[in-house]
Amino acid sequence: MKKMLCLLLIASTVSQIFPQISSIIPVSSSIAGTSVANTGLRSEFQNPAMLGYAKNSEIGMQHENRYALSELSTNSFQALLSTSAINADLSFSYFGYSLYHEMMAGLGFGRNFSDKFALGVRFNYYMAYFSASNSYRGALLPQIGLSYRFSSLFSLGFSTFNPFQTNIKTDFTQKRIPSIFSLGTEYYFSPDLVWLAQIDREISSNYRLATGFEYQMLQQVSLKLGAYDAGYLVPCGGCGLKWNRFLLDINCELHPLLGLNSYAGLRYIFSR
Amino acid sequence: MKRIVILVCCLLFLLLNAAYAQDASTTIDQTIADIFEQWSAESEEVPDYQTFYEELEFLAENPINLNHTSREELSKMLFLSDVQVENILAYLYQYGPMENIYELQLIDGLDMTDIRRMLPFVMVKKEKAVSEKIYRYDVLNYGKNELYMMFNRDAETRQGYQASFSSIGDSTNQGKKYAGSPLYHSAKYRFHFKDRILAGMTFEKDAGESFFGSAHKGYDSYSGYLQINRLGIFKTIVLGDFRANFGQGLVMKSDFSMGKSSYVLNVVSRNEGLKKFSSTDEYNFFRGGGATIRLPRNWETSVFYSNKMIDADTVGGVFSSIYKTGYHRTENELNKKHTICQQVAGGNISWRLLWLQTGITFVHTNFDQVLVPEKTTYNRFYFSGKAQSTAGWNYRVHWQKLNLFGEAAVTGNFHPALLSGFTLSPLSLVNLVAVYRYYSPEYDTFYALALSETSRTNNESGLYLGAEINPAKKWKISAYADSYRFPWPKYGIDAPSAGKDYLFQTDFSAHRRLSMFWRFRHSNKPANISQENSVMPVVKAVKKNSLRYQLMYSQGNFSFRTAAEGNMVQKGENADYTYGLTAYQDLTYEFSSLPLKLDFRYQFFDAVAYENRLYAYEKDVLYAFSIPMYYGIGSRYYLNLKYELNRQFTLWFKIAQTVYADDREEISSGNEKILGNKITDVKFLLRFNF
Numbered sequence A: 001m002k003k004m005l006c007l008l009l010i011a012s013t014v015s016q017i018f019p020q021i022s023s024i025i026p027v028s029s030s031i032a033g034t035s036v037a038n039t040g041l042r043s044e045f046q047n048p049a050m051l052g053y054a055k056n057s058e059i060g061m062q063h064e065n066r067y068a069l070s071e072l073s074t075n076s077f078q079a080l081l082s083t084s085a086i087n088a089d090l091s092f093s094y095f096g097y098s099l100y101h102e103m104m105a106g107l108g109f110g111r112n113f114s115d116k117f118a119l120g121v122r123f124n125y126y127m128a129y130f131s132a133s134n135s136y137r138g139a140l141l142p143q144i145g146l147s148y149r150f151s152s153l154f155s156l157g158f159s160t161f162n163p164f165q166t167n168i169k170t171d172f173t174q175k176r177i178p179s180i181f182s183l184g185t186e187y188y189f190s191p192d193l194v195w196l197a198q199i200d201r202e203i204s205s206n207y208r209l210a211t212g213f214e215y216q217m218l219q220q221v222s223l224k225l226g227a228y229d230a231g232y233l234v235p236c237g238g239c240g241l242k243w244n245r246f247l248l249d250i251n252c253e254l255h256p257l258l259g260l261n262s263y264a265g266l267r268y269i270f271s272r
Numbered sequence B: 001m002k003r004i005v006i007l008v009c010c011l012l013f014l015l016l017n018a019a020y021a022q023d024a025s026t027t028i029d030q031t032i033a034d035i036f037e038q039w040s041a042e043s044e045e046v047p048d049y050q051t052f053y054e055e056l057e058f059l060a061e062n063p064i065n066l067n068h069t070s071r072e073e074l075s076k077m078l079f080l081s082d083v084q085v086e087n088i089l090a091y092l093y094q095y096g097p098m099e100n101i102y103e104l105q106l107i108d109g110l111d112m113t114d115i116r117r118m119l120p121f122v123m124v125k126k127e128k129a130v131s132e133k134i135y136r137y138d139v140l141n142y143g144k145n146e147l148y149m150m151f152n153r154d155a156e157t158r159q160g161y162q163a164s165f166s167s168i169g170d171s172t173n174q175g176k177k178y179a180g181s182p183l184y185h186s187a188k189y190r191f192h193f194k195d196r197i198l199a200g201m202t203f204e205k206d207a208g209e210s211f212f213g214s215a216h217k218g219y220d221s222y223s224g225y226l227q228i229n230r231l232g233i234f235k236t237i238v239l240g241d242f243r244a245n246f247g248q249g250l251v252m253k254s255d256f257s258m259g260k261s262s263y264v265l266n267v268v269s270r271n272e273g274l275k276k277f278s279s280t281d282e283y284n285f286f287r288g289g290g291a292t293i294r295l296p297r298n299w300e301t302s303v304f305y306s307n308k309m310i311d312a313d314t315v316g317g318v319f320s321s322i323y324k325t326g327y328h329r330t331e332n333e334l335n336k337k338h339t340i341c342q343q344v345a346g347g348n349i350s351w352r353l354l355w356l357q358t359g360i361t362f363v364h365t366n367f368d369q370v371l372v373p374e375k376t377t378y379n380r381f382y383f384s385g386k387a388q389s390t391a392g393w394n395y396r397v398h399w400q401k402l403n404l405f406g407e408a409a410v411t412g413n414f415h416p417a418l419l420s421g422f423t424l425s426p427l428s429l430v431n432l433v434a435v436y437r438y439y440s441p442e443y444d445t446f447y448a449l450a451l452s453e454t455s456r457t458n459n460e461s462g463l464y465l466g467a468e469i470n471p472a473k474k475w476k477i478s479a480y481a482d483s484y485r486f487p488w489p490k491y492g493i494d495a496p497s498a499g500k501d502y503l504f505q506t507d508f509s510a511h512r513r514l515s516m517f518w519r520f521r522h523s524n525k526p527a528n529i530s531q532e533n534s535v536m537p538v539v540k541a542v543k544k545n546s547l548r549y550q551l552m553y554s555q556g557n558f559s560f561r562t563a564a565e566g567n568m569v570q571k572g573e574n575a576d577y578t579y580g581l582t583a584y585q586d587l588t589y590e591f592s593s594l595p596l597k598l599d600f601r602y603q604f605f606d607a608v609a610y611e612n613r614l615y616a617y618e619k620d621v622l623y624a625f626s627i628p629m630y631y632g633i634g635s636r637y638y639l640n641l642k643y644e645l646n647r648q649f650t651l652w653f654k655i656a657q658t659v660y661a662d663d664r665e666e667i668s669s670g671n672e673k674i675l676g677n678k679i680t681d682v683k684f685l686l687r688f689n690f
Helices: A002-017 A048-053 B002-017 B028-040 B049-061 B082-095 B101-106 B112-121 B136-142 B331-335
Strands: A058-066 A069-081 A087-096 A101-113 A117-130 A135-149 A154-161 A180-190 A193-202 A207-216 A221-229 A233-243 A246-255 A259-269 B144-154 B184-193 B197-205 B221-231 B234-246 B273-276 B286-295 B299-315 B318-323 B340-352 B356-371 B385-399 B402-411 B416-427 B430-439 B460-469 B475-486 B497-511 B514-529 B538-555 B558-571 B577-590 B596-607 B632-644 B649-660 B678-689
Touching: A048 A087, A048 A101, A048 A117, A048 A135, A048 A154, A087 A117, A101 A135, A117 B558, A180 B577, B028 B049, B028 B112, B049 B112, B082 B402, B082 B416, B082 B430, B101 B112, B112 B497, B136 B184, B221 B273, B234 B299, B273 B286, B273 B299
Parallel strands: B318 B356
Antiparallel strands: A058 A069, A058 A259, A069 A087, A087 A101, A101 A117, A117 A135, A135 A154, A154 A180, A180 A193, A193 A207, A207 A221, A221 A233, A233 A246, A246 A259, B144 B184, B144 B678, B184 B197, B197 B221, B221 B234, B234 B273, B234 B286, B286 B299, B299 B318, B299 B340, B340 B356, B356 B385, B385 B402, B402 B416, B416 B430, B430 B460, B460 B475, B475 B497, B497 B514, B514 B538, B538 B558, B558 B577, B577 B596, B596 B632, B632 B649, B649 B678
């Protein structure tokens, strides 16, 4: 019981400190969460327009751990189907522990229009378990995304999660689900070095400013470095490894107060 | 849930149907909306978009033949500056008629954005159109008829509709509740035969006004007009509802004002003369008749007479102010309806040469009751009485690369107003404008609408300087600086005061499909600031800095717009800054296989303090133009669609919702109050051409 209370306390502290990094959206594989304009990497529940840039079908899973507490982990899965007309994905995530957990399943569609721009939409069904009422409550949360490439070097991305500010009400409480507006850019200094920048605004929270660089050092190895500011400045680092059709991304970020947040994602890319 | 399903269907349909390959044609209505947006971008009051749209739409249907045009005709393209108009005329004078439309690129001071905007409204033809006789057969067979039906209502119920309006004089409702339904409805009929005969009628019922009941028998507002152009010696004949504009607007301007905007050179008044009134505005027009006659030796004269009932709160043959909103929803509002008879007579005589234009304007207004404003400090010099006369002399001189313009006016009690300025184009890449204005505190006339800081043309002096520079291909820099002084207290400013206003904008047009701009504005305005321990409000400077970035990109049938704007405000020297921010993403798609066009926007805003309120233009149904104000924290989204059912029927539909996230439990106040944190607006417009 003591452990449970401690976990609840930590979880509530985390949610206070990071109101804009909602646990229901898994972190992206892009450095510092700069995924909204990142045309090279796809992540679960991120900008659905990026689905359009996928040339091959792929499957992936990821694990995110917050502050070395297994109860504050998110596990997610994504299967992406690439077709000539439209790309689609199916995503699922699970966060929490037995007394409190949240799940989200999403069906997304994205299309790339001659590499000039891409549009995407995802329909997420979010469900949370409320121990007070011993019941699950859910809501449909759409996600809309857009990406436009002004040239082969520069692109801009936009996405919104839960634009209608849908919340969940129970007999005892109301759970506020984040409504997020994201805008970001991607700039390739060279084919090996990309600079990403992003601003997120959760409608009831502070702004989150994030930036980072991803450097393809070798054909098999990439390095990432970045930071974001959402009240605290959080430095982020990571690397990517490529082996045949497997891609492994490992990221971590160091919160000055709460400690280390780590992420690992594994993807398999099918041949055409 | 329902709205999510609708959105899902729309987006899926859009994604699956997107036939990418074809460039989106820039439609005329989009061009007009873009021009208007830039023109009204920095103003908090939305000018009359209906009139603006109708004039440019009419121009698109009857394009100007550049080889046989005049300054007056070119000035109808409101987005062109005075210098640009003169440059076009100078080019035609110097090199003769144009061979084709591409020659526009050779004219000084016209960049590609200007030329693209001009294209729908101009043509190049060798032969001159002759003014034919008007035959009844042609009018009946070749005239164009249009019928518009518009409906608009909020999804939420406002406080004013909570209890029913019983009858006028019922003391239990205390005149607070609305008489009618929350549905807004207007019907318009338009007829035109080329640009020679224009006729139309407009009926309107505002939300809250009853249609049939104790208060109304039918629509609340009726309007009609007939305009005939080029009939014998008559240049224009107008009957019914009309507007009149002469000179620089110191005496008579009932149209849109050429105020401060990002078109920094467009501060010179144009669109002179008498013209039909076809808007749904219920105050700003004349009702009667008028004519403009062409006289020998380049003389021209206009005369008009108007007699209409206006709204005011009258007590014992005296009224304190004119009620201009046109709303007749509550008992109080209905009691003010059509209580004053206003008669206006006026005229203008002008002499026009190629290099010179000069004229005299006179107007006399008479009420059947006495106007006596409630006296306070700021309105001490406001007009009071039953009759008022105003006269003015205006001029424009073109010499080399210099244009001089101005107007001097005086009211019946000999209080003056003066506006004078010049535009200069020393190099083809540089255009300059300077305007000095002085409006005496006692100069208070009903139809003046000239360049000024506030909506009232009196009690102000100031100097406006503007420049437009094309430093490199694809780049344009626009800037203005305006310094002004109010010698007597104004509304909300309890002491003589001064202020300044700067704008700096950089435009970059990479190519036809990609353009962007950065706009910085600094204003330092005087305002009353209530302070603790002070009995009287203290007048202090309110400093506001705002920065806007906007990017427009089109590809295939899609077009996108991304914009972000932030501002910071300081009320008084030692006060803390407050901040406001908004950003939005627009997506427009025009189907290839269907006559359907969709606009979608998602926007968030964060402006906790009222001083940080933000404005952002949004697309709307035809003839409507929205620049909603954003104040608080929340988001807004809309879906706007246009569907051409066939050649005769076109419909527009818009649904927009604002959701506040700042824990507010009600929106607005009084009868307009809505319980909750959401406000939803639905509009529907049907056009029938026959």
